Amino acid sequence: MKGKFEDKLAKLAFGELNSDEAARLEREVQSDPEALRTLSMYKDMRSGLRSLSDIPEDQFSKERLRDAILTQGLKPVPTRPVSNRTWLWMPAAACALGFALMYGQGMFRHSAGPKLVINSDQAGLHSTIKSPIEFDPKPTDGSKLVAVNTPKPSASLTKDMLPKVDPDEVDPRILVSVPINDDSYDPDLGKMPENGPSAPSGTLASIEHKPAATSVPIVLIDQDTDQQTGACKATEVGSSSNVLVGG
């Protein structure tokens, strides 16, 4: 028996054909014993399945359900999906990382800035100066210190930036090679007046003007350009003693 015909017989037995189709198929089946037997089997199957619907009563209680839910500690999950908010931390973390990198690079550049050398004969005393002196820190490659000769005279040291020195422990031969922003300071002599009003607490009793850090050559870059090359003029000086820092 073909599958489609058998499916029609099953539909007929289970009452899933309309009345016209059912009547036509029943007439057709009367002359086909095999189809008649198949139809009878499907009808028996249908009635048998219906009889299987009788089942014993359950003994389930609400208390059992409540206990089952409470035992497992279950709570209904909130309706609002949480997964959408989980993506918010990613851009925030990216921003924080970006800030951290930029700030870290800035700190690194400052730490690689120029050095103000306060020199003594016995031991070098190094102090890092960040902003007041207009050194360009980029070209420093360990062997050359490049100073840009800008016309702005404002950048200079103030007295507060100088290291405080105990007068009792000071070496009388300490050299200072940078000017300070004080009218009482004479850059030609490199001396502070003995009773100067703005002298720092650690007043240097004897200051001798000597070149400092001669081992590091200094290149002065002017803003005027060379007519042949078009680049800025640069002059390498032998020491930093004749460089006027701050204009």
Add this chain to the structure above:
Amino acid sequence: MGYDASLSGRMELDTDVALVKKARDGDFRAFEQLFDRHRNLVYRFAYQMTSRRDDAEDIVQEAFVRAYQNLHRYRDEAKFTTWLLRIVTNLCTDQARMSQRRLALEQQEAAGALDWMTSGDVEDPVKNLEEDRRKVVLRKALNALPMHHKSVIILRDIEEREYPDMASILGCTVGGAKLRVLRARRALKERIAPLLGEDR
């Protein structure tokens, strides 16, 4: 006028969807109402699938626990009973995989004996004996079917679910559900034909 409005509002609140919303908000009594409404439906289907009352009750419990746990996943456009029966179908499939051997060996004898003792018409024992034998044969053939055939036979021919409901429960189209029913009936007929054909 006011009475009609309050009555319609009350009916609206009593729908499954409203109860589900309340249960989502933590109202356990609303969930208990859902349980009272549909426990018999779930139990009937579970019993037909497992043929054991204790197994069916375990499945009812697990089904409602899972439903409570996953209330946020229920979409309001589907009927709650459809969603619930889908959970039960999956649970029955899992349970059948775990205890297939036990069901095949032990339960059939017990079910047959139970049917023999508890059902039937006392006035015609010969007729009852024949009917009981047919039931046992049919139950045995049904339990021997693969789960995908068994579930559609139970849904359609025992529990008499409509095809659109079946499609939602089985996760297929209405046409697909009809096709599955036809295949399952044919498979069941092939299994019971040799058993019932002996006395023809």
